[in-house]
Amino acid sequence: MSGAEAGTQPVTVLETPIHLDYVFTPGIAQSIFLRGLARGVFLGQRCPTCGKVYIPSRGSCPVDGVATDEVVELPDTGIVTTYCVVNVPFAGQAVEIPYTCAQVLLDGANISFMGLIQEVPADQVRMGMRVEAVWVPPDELGPSLASVKYFRPTGEPDALYESYEEYL
Amino acid sequence: MAERCAVVGVGQTLLRSKRDDVSIPGLVREAAKAALADAGVGWDDIDAVVIGKAPDMFEGTMMPELSLAPALGAVGKPMFRVHTAGSVGGSTALVAAHLVAAGIHERVLTVAYEKQSDSDAMWALSVPQPFSAPLLAGAGGYFAPHIRAYMRRSGAPEHIGRIVAVKDRLNALKNPYAHLHLPDIDLKMVEESVMLWDPLRYLEACPSSDGAAAMVLASEGALGSPAFPPAWVHGMAMRSEPTMFAGRDQVSPRAGRECVADVFGQAGVTRPREQIDVAEVYVPFSWYEPMWLENLGFAEPGEGWKLTESGATAMDGDIPWNCSGGVLSSNPIGASGMLRFLEAAMQVRGQAGEHQIDGARLALGHAYGGGSQFFAMWVVGAAKP
Ligand SMILES: [Zn+2]
16 A cells, blocks of 8 residues: 555554463462462461461472472451552553552461452552451352452551561 | 673664664664674674563564574574563673673674564553452552552652652753653653552653664673773672562562672672762662662662752762663663663763763663562773773
8 A cells, every 4th residue: 555645644553462361270389379269268378497478379488498388278357568559551451440459468478469459548548557358259259369359448457567567 | 700891882772652663673783783883893793692672472472582683693693582571681781791701702792672662561561360369550550569668668758759750851851862852841740740550650650662772792802993992891790589478678679789789899899879970770660769779789778769869869969870861761671771781881981972971980780670570780881890
């Protein structure tokens, strides 16, 4: 096609969306975590050397390089260590913006993971805020973090900064 | 290191949001040709090519180095690909420097690039996985919580990020290659820009750029007659750490602290703020300037923001950071780390034009990547080590 033709522009870029479906095969340790989610519980693993509890369970402690065999069930409650409020749209986004994306440290865990915070305005979310998991209805539970709808404030007093400083 | 190694040629493309005048082979070739011309050598003088870019998923082409070999004169020559996420431009330069320092090759061409207009990095960095919630919104969504943690830990006031955002964009006005040229930028414009990842605003984040960078590295016996004096490598190091382990310091990662200790140790730097004349440091989000000032030992823990606030890191300060405009002004991801290394070399060679620091003798180039788990650094100097 000639760009010189009236009302036309030369084609320089073509967008060609492609779709890939993946079959995800978790290992033994990750399967423990995912199967826990399918029954509405958080399962982590404790390192036999340093005693730290990892969630999701990973099968080994990255610090000590040893296998983590002991499975630990953790409660639904924890704290927000830090967070941001996402207000940027992107392709494939699963949650309506703006939303609060937090690092949630479950009680008894030694590492945080990412969680959505709801039932509280974004400008009232705080570091150290106590939260609890809200699960999807039992018939919708599955082996994925999609089983956790979101976390919401429990209304308890905030955790002291010193209590979670080492997890930042 | 066994053999001395020096930068004898540098080249970069115009860094723009969309380089639709060139293909990816054209883009990398543009940078490579400029580096060869600066070094005063031809394609035949190059012994090997070392190339890096950010994850292949960005542009959706696996192992693109294979098809780029002809454009880089690498057919029939050793070619290496380096992968270390956003730090890759720095790591790529270091792999090339290792080949020279180890005495394996005399003259190595190293290239790094990204064509973000052919890619969707936000999507590539946010692919859903069953073991994590589908919340991550690109690199900004990953780093903003760590920035909040830094603000809490240091007690830094919120205007510090805006100071960096303005300073680096004003510096970019002196760099014709830089992507963003915002002559009217001021603190108010940054403050009024849209909040993307609270606490990070639009103008406190890097742009999305197309671009490539290249350097010719040579051993002492193969310097040739470059247009500018060589920039000698005085120290180089890489470090990495897992992204997730209990007790990890995500604000000031240990890998960064150990990497800089190694590179400064090699270069004999014990008081960086006094001894380093100029630094090009990977700051993709404004707050990473004060954070890296502390991580790299230019300031005590909790004090980095005071250095930024005092103007010490401005071009007329005592330790100018990112005179080129830095990553905040141009972010061709895979090339961004190499641009830091290259700009450090340009400063000690005296070829930085309007953003030159007069008399710069020793400069730091720095890159980090992934979830702050990859670090690459070098110190280059005007004097032979
Ligand atoms: Zn352990």
